[in-house]
Amino acid sequence: MNxxxxxxxxxxxxxxxxxxxxxxxxxDTDLPEDLAALAEKYDVDIGEFPTLSETDRLVEQYRDHLSxxxxxxxxxxxxxxxxxxxxxxxxLGRRVVYDSSRAVRQKEPGxxxxxxxxxxxxxxxxxxxxxxxxxxxKNRHRAESGKTGGAAGQNRPAFAVRFLxxxxxxxxxxxxxxxxxxxxxVFVLILLVSGGFFGYSFxxxxxxxxxxxxxxxxxxxxxxTIDPRGxxxxxxxxxxxxxxxxxxxxxxxxxxxxxxxEGLSGSLSVPVVQGTDNKFxxxxxxxxxxxxxxxxxxxxxNDLLQVNQNTVIYGxxxxxxxxxxxxxxxxxIEGFQNQPLITYWSRYGVYYWKIYAVxxxxxxxxxxxxxxxxxxxxxxxxxxxxxxxxxxxxxKKLYTxxxxxxxxxxxxxxxxxxxxxxGAYTVIVARLTREGESVEVDTSLAVGNENPRYPQAWYDxxxxxxxxxxxxxxxx
Numbered sequence: 351m352n353x354x355x356x357x358x359x360x361x362x363x364x365x366x367x368x369x370x371x372x373x374x375x376x377x378d379t380d381l382p383e384d385l386a387a388l389a390e391k392y393d394v395d396i397g398e399f400p401t402l403s404e405t406d407r408l409v410e411q412y413r414d415h416l417s418x419x420x421x422x423x424x425x426x427x428x429x430x431x432x433x434x435x436x437x438x439x440x441x442l443g444r445r446v447v448y449d450s451s452r453a454v455r456q457k458e459p460g461x462x463x464x465x466x467x468x469x470x471x472x473x474x475x476x477x478x479x480x481x482x483x484x485x486x487x488k489n490r491h492r493a494e495s496g497k498t499g500g501a502a503g504q505n506r507p508a509f510a511v512r513f514l515x516x517x518x519x520x521x522x523x524x525x526x527x528x529x530x531x532x533x534x535x536v537f538v539l540i541l542l543v544s545g546g547f548f549g550y551s552f553x554x555x556x557x558x559x560x561x562x563x564x565x566x567x568x569x570x571x572x573x574x575t576i577d578p579r580g581x582x583x584x585x586x587x588x589x590x591x592x593x594x595x596x597x598x599x600x601x602x603x604x605x606x607x608x609x610x611x612e613g614l615s616g617s618l619s620v621p622v623v624q625g626t627d628n629k630f631x632x633x634x635x636x637x638x639x640x641x642x643x644x645x646x647x648x649x650x651x652n653d654l655l656q657v658n659q660n661t662v663i664y665g666x667x668x669x670x671x672x673x674x675x676x677x678x679x680x681x682x683i684e685g686f687q688n689q690p691l692i693t694y695w696s697r698y699g700v701y702y703w704k705i706y707a708v709x710x711x712x713x714x715x716x717x718x719x720x721x722x723x724x725x726x727x728x729x730x731x732x733x734x735x736x737x738x739x740x741x742x743x744x745x746k747k748l749y750t751x752x753x754x755x756x757x758x759x760x761x762x763x764x765x766x767x768x769x770x771x772x773g774a775y776t777v778i779v780a781r782l783t784r785e786g787e788s789v790e791v792d793t794s795l796a797v798g799n800e801n802p803r804y805p806q807a808w809y810d811x812x813x814x815x816x817x818x819x820x821x822x823x824x825x826x
Contacts, residue, residue: 612689613676643671665766707747718805752795
């Protein structure tokens, strides 16, 4: 641009406008009326139609050039004869506004009082000049409309009107502005509705069920046990129900037991219920309120009066319902070594279980080449049947715990949703401590499984080949 300058780097305003307009030529959009009038005023050929975004830039750049009306307002603010400021470029090619009339009001360091009057030439950056012009135009419009002083507060629209104007199409809005407001309003409504729905879902599904723990056995002054059933004279309790569970049973007669597990970052102690099927409590909490996190429940075919060969507890979504990472912790050797023992209290007695295996498995046949490992089988009919079950279990377990497993051992199987792939489950298989056996476990014997058997969906998600695609399939 510097080659266009002359006479102290100043050049003709028409030439500058011509150059600016010629840079933004596009035939894809309509020409705004104010820009067309501007071009006609200066007799400038701007081609076809500038784009809308470029038009905004163009109008802003034109405002740097002082129009006659703006100059009159400017002249009224200062005394004396004032030459019209002109646009120029500095040595680096930056556009500035040169004002030869405005006196410098501040004394320069080291200058005498007599020198202050001589400092009459001031150069502004284009951005500073633009802001000054906008401020003067705003003052002029206020003066013309009478909105100055006290009148401004009286004539200004109410806050509600100004708020609605910001979001709703209003008289005088262009079609593009009106469309933008409609889109903004729709977006805000969607955001509010979605936020409300998410908040309600969060409250509904992430709230912790307020379930009391097992009660402490109370005694009188003579040391005799106080029967807690006396608090519920109108309720019939099953024979053999432990005193610690009377209150839980009174709250929900589907109460079946109490599960306690110790994780790396916290423990999980939750009541277990038993429904008439394996569906209801997968979507309801302890108080039978709807919750897609569910509550841990015993397989409806398990016998509460005796320990079956396999006691199966479905944990549903324990991780999110109780904000617990216990099941995830047990997928690691460190989690097992932290606590190798699980406590499950039936409502009729307390039992301790040593962890034998932890695995990730599937719930649908199509996730593993039309095969499901039925970990929830309640009865292993004979030793051969048991050995087939154990062979597949040994392939699938993530690590060896050092705990042995023999035919005739009572099993506890706990499952919960897993994030390894859609429809995955983490499953813990533990065995009941044998009669006379210590509850101590030598965790130093734990060894990782270098190649555990996962469902086909696990390998597909990671784009790996399944080495067990033709492996043995055990069925109940």
